[in-house]
Amino acid sequence: MAGDEHGLAVGATSDAALKHFDQAVDDLLNFRPEVAAESRSVLAEDPDWPMGNVLAAYLAVLATEPDDTRRERRRFAAFRTRVDERALPPRERAHVAAAQVLLNGDLLGAGRLLAQIVAEHPRDALALAAGHQIDFLTGDARMLRDRIGGALSAWHEDEDRHYGHILGMYAFGLEEAGHYDRSEETGLRAVELNPRDVWAIHAVAHTYEMQGRFGDGVRLLDERRDDWATGTFFNVHTWWHYALYALEAGATGRALEIYDAVLHGPDTSESALELVDASALLWRMYLDGHDQTARWRALADAWAAKTAEPFSAFNDAHAVMAYVGAGRIADAEALIRSRETYAEWERPAVTNHAMTVRVGLPVCRALVAYGRGDHERVVELLHPIRHRVHEFGGSHAQRDAVQKTLLESALRAGRLDLARLLISERTSVRPSSPFNWLKHADLARRLGDAGLAASSTARATELVREAALPFPRPR
Known part of the structure; x- marks a missing residue:
């Protein structure tokens, strides 16, 4: 029986298909767009090899594009009619089951099945990578950490060229679970082993973001720009992190340069993942009162x-x-009505259904209320769910847009006790964040404490000055 690059036995397939599969996994771990072509090459060489088919299924769903998933469901169903699954090797049979559950919309179920595969086969790089992305899409910080941590001892720096990539995934899990010092150490080691590991660079960027270390973040990304800014389908998201640092420093113009050049301009792909980054950046500006109507x-x-x-x-x-x-409130309300109808369906095995009911609809309603200036309604909707917003996926950094919306509405609604609590939470965790000190100043002004407002504003200004950021133009 043949084996893949990581020593795992595979069922009958051609040498050519296996070669393309190993390359596809390498591309996936490096976030190279070539993974799509390599995946198609696997199927061209052996249309009925399970590992080629599950790879295609994972790629389709994890891109969060409905049309891709719909097409893949049909293709995968046809594949399953052609194979005797009872005769498959157990690991491949388990992957087929996980891929089908994922295609059915049960992200949590697929994550559990992939965890079982990794428990028995901790060197299954595809199971680790797919499971890691599912944990990200479901906002599961514990599994982002432990899925990779539990497999790490089976990988060896002196033997495995992908050891660094596993470390990079672990660094992101550590960051999302709040282990910032360990995450930084692990992520920087991963980057040392593989300078172009964009996921590891991104993990360190998250660590700096969550600590308010925007100056360190800019310097990291500037120093390693040749490693992350091109050649992957993840460079746009990393530019988004750069833009967040710019906003933290008050460099709105720099953030807009990045938006126009990379996030949403004439040459952008308009994939769902990139549109998320574009919305997330502009919404932070919207909260600060910047008019970007044309964008x-x-x-x-x-x-x-x-x-x-x-x-x-x-x-x-x-x-x-x-x-x-x-200003298209009617379109926003139409989308909400559509999801309210969807929420009435009985779909217990569809992860997005619970996400929509528990988090998605309250957040969407709150965003519309914010646009209408109904800040009491925003607080009413977001305050009860603020500790479970993670349930609809994404990272802490991404979901901070929701937390900032709640804070801004608390201030504008005159809910100053709540605003004080939220600002205290933020400043205690990220004392080097100018944004947090500016909000502290805003609160002080509303309380009539001019002296505290002035000192808090001065602290924000000092933090920006100490960072001494150059902000070169994006290439």
Whole structure:
């Protein structure tokens, strides 16, 4: 029986198919767009090899594009009619089951099945990578950490070229679970082993974001720009992190340069993942009172093609941001009504259904309320769910847009006790964040404490000055 690059036995297939599969996994771990072509090459060489088919299924769903998933369901169903699954090797049979559950919309179930595969086969790089992305899409910080941590001892730096990539995934899990020092150490070691490991670079960027270390974040990304800025399908998201650092430093113009050049301009792909980044950046500016109506209108037009059916509550919220920012409240409300109808369905095995009911709809309604200036309603909707927003997926950094919306509405609604609590939480965790000190100043002004407002504003200014950021133009 043949084996893949990581020593795992595979069922009968051609040498050519196996070679393309190993290359596809390498591309996936490096976030190279070539993974799609390599995946097609696996199927061209052996249309009925299970591992080639499950790879295609994982790629389709994890891109969060409804049309891709719909096509893949049909293709995967045809594959299953052609094979005797009882005769498959147990690991491949388990992958087929996990891929089918994922295609059915049960992300949590697929994550559990992949965890079982990894428990028995900790060197299954595809199971680790797919499971890691599912944990990200479901906002499961514990599994982002432990799925990789539990397999790590089976990988060896001196033997495995992908050891660093496993470390990079672990670094992201550590960050999402709040182990910032360990995450930084692990992520930087992963980057040392593989300088172009964009996921590891991104993990360290998250660690700096969550600590308010925007100066360190900019320096990291500037120093390693040749490693992350091109050649992957993840460079746009990393530019988004760079833009967040710029906003933290008050460099709105720099953030808009990045938006126009990379996030949503004439040459962008308009994939759902990239539209999320675009909405998330503009919404932070919207909260600060910046008028970006023209950019919002173009972005809302792009989202219109992505929201015809319920597929991702997380994406829905970012589409609503675009509609509200563009002044298209009617479109936002139409999307919400569509999801309210969807919420009435009985879909216990569809993860997005629970995400929509528990988090997606309250967030979308709150975003519309914010656009209408009904800040009491925003607080009413977001305050009860603020500790479970993770349930609709994404990272802490991404979901901070929701937390910032709650904070801004608490201030504007005069809910100053709540605003004080939220600001204290933020400043205690991220004392080097200028944003947090500026909100502290805003609160002080509303309380009539001019001296505290002045000192808090001065602290924000000092933090920006100490960072001494150059902000070169994006290439």
